[in-house]
Amino acid sequence: MEKKIELKIIKEISRRDILFSMVRIPNSERLQVGSSDFKLYGFDLSHEQNEPISEGLAHESYVTGVAGTADFLVTSSYDRRLVWWNMESGNPLRTIENAHQRFIRDVQASPDGKWIVSVGDDMIARVWEAASGRLLHELHGHSIETPHHYPSMLYACAISPDGQHIATVDRIGTILVWRSDDGQQVAKLEASEMYTWDPKQRRHSIGGIRSVAFSPDGLRLAVGGMGKVGNIDHLEGKARVEIFAWREGERTHAYGDNSFKGLVESLAIKTKGGWGVGAGGDNSGFLMFFDLADSTKAFRDEKAPMHVHNIKVNEAGDAIYAVGHGKIAKWTVST
């Protein structure tokens, strides 16, 4: 039976900046958001006013990732820095300069808050001890160059719910899974359709795998990006999500026949209801809901009020928070 889901947008906050990254403080309406103006902003959506409740500046470029533990936040940026922030005061605690040799694209915290992982365009994933900032592991395995001799990019990472595995995804469609305790690579998968090299008309690429998430049981891995593109000047390929049974090395689902075009920038999979959601956009934005029991097509597409860069789903699975191009939005969800 086809799943049904009801959505209602209940909050929109307009902004002049582009909001790339977000962490939601558990069981609250508080968001910490990374911005194109290089700042980290705190918002409380339970407040009537739409102004940020905090702001901090410790980066010199776009803030691409925000990860949260019980005690602090960690942010990443194109400036190659990782910055630790005090959760209460909002002040920077620690900065690791040149944490990567190239632009840092994402940072995630382990479920127990003891370590974090960051990924950057040096094509290395680095595991750091959260309390000390000490480097624990370097995960080498993604190609530095694309098959056509251009710099590749390592866009995103995810940590399994039990904290035992890390997944990393890149521009040419490679997905690597690593053991978190010793940094050993344990699986390699390909979503090659998301590498959109144009060999004839324009001779460059656009796209890549932009998002990754584990299922709640840790057995499946969802990756998001964009499918085949005719004109790579624009994000005009169809939004695409693929699901893998990663231990078996098998792609089980491919949601590519969607009504929306553009990149799937962020993903979440919920236990309750067995649905997942991808969000992103081109010049506008979307949410696409997929059912792990149906392998072909998203069962619900929803227009978003902006190109979405990051989403979070709350604990109960009845609210979605999104940040993106010039806006913050919140939907209620009922199934």
Added chain:
Amino acid sequence: MHPFKRFFCGSSDHPGVSRREFLGGSAIAAGAFSANMRGLECFGQPVIVDQLKQTQKRVILLWLAGGASQLETWDPKPGRSTGGPFRAIPTSVPGVHISELMPKMAKRLHQHTAIIRSLNTRNGDHGGAAELMLKGRRTDATVPYPDLGAMMARELGRADSSVPDFVAFYSETEGRGNTLGGPGFLGSRYAPIQIFEDPIPQDLRRLDEVADGDHQDRERLRNLLSKRFLRNHLASTVQSHNTAYERVKGLMSSEHLFNIENESQYVRNRYGKTQFGEQCLVARRLVEAGVPFVRVARAWWDSHGQNFETHLELVTELDHVMSVLLDDLQERGLLEDTLVITVGEFGRTPQINASLGRDHFATAWSCSLSGCGIRPGVVYGKTDLDGMTVTDGEMGAGDLFATIFKAVGVDPHQEYQYGARPIPLSDPGTRIITDILA
């Protein structure tokens, strides 16, 4: 409208080209061809021979088709809402910063290169803008103006040259039609050898079905008949016919210049494995052999979506290839006489759209000149804090062309004769920007 100049990239920035417009344009093209022939006659072969002097100057045009972003190359605006994610890095010229995507050029800026940050060319349509930046002037329906390559071929080429005067690479298909303007009223003598997919121009090759011996026998027979005919028919047109044959022989013998396998592995590795790198290596081989003008197009920079990802790919390549090309030219003693122009049809908007793209922008953008006749390390012109407008040293396409001509020792004010009409190389009123010149 010229049939080859209008081109639709899929952007809402400009409309497409209809079939009716295309067919109408084709008719104009046929008219333009006959105008070309009149132009050729008006020069007359003996006059051309007298005027073509060996100057030993060369030009390589790196044509950034589709429009590269000035903010991710020569004119970064870090920390501004328009600035994007990339930092500005210091260069070898104190106080001058360029995008961090160009670390190799940053180290070399003081050696060879001048940056122009103040182009305001007022045309944000691919076709029209390409024509403007390739010809240095706006379209005039009554005059088929030649492009820069054809003018340089005429001014810098040698009548007795055995190599081509103008070679143009354009491998990608997008935007290719925007560069096919060619010699205009200068005539087909100055048309480029166009190279698209095949790295070695097929037209230079002897046909496989004609054996080398047969080929030479045919040439001897043609020579014999031609000389006999010439004894009884002394006319410039007959001499011109023979000259043309000699030239074809020379061009056919230049096939080896296009084959980079004749270069050492070390040199090939320096330029890298991308097609643009390989074509720039061929460009160096061509200018070294005496080709006065080579245009290497790198398409397609039209980053309406994902501008930063596109520029991370393409500027990284440009930075590497351009710096290797300049080094190589210098090491071979060629850079003093070779001008390297790096420019496209326009820049990109400072505003960042929802697809993280930048759109067409011709109001305040950048280019660079390196090598022959250029004062290295100069940064000419200025834009405002957000890169929205030129605040100092505004330059148009005509000013850029006048400066380019002057850099290679060509008087931009000299005139061609198109029928009864004198046509200066650069439009009246355009300025030579002497600040940029050595």
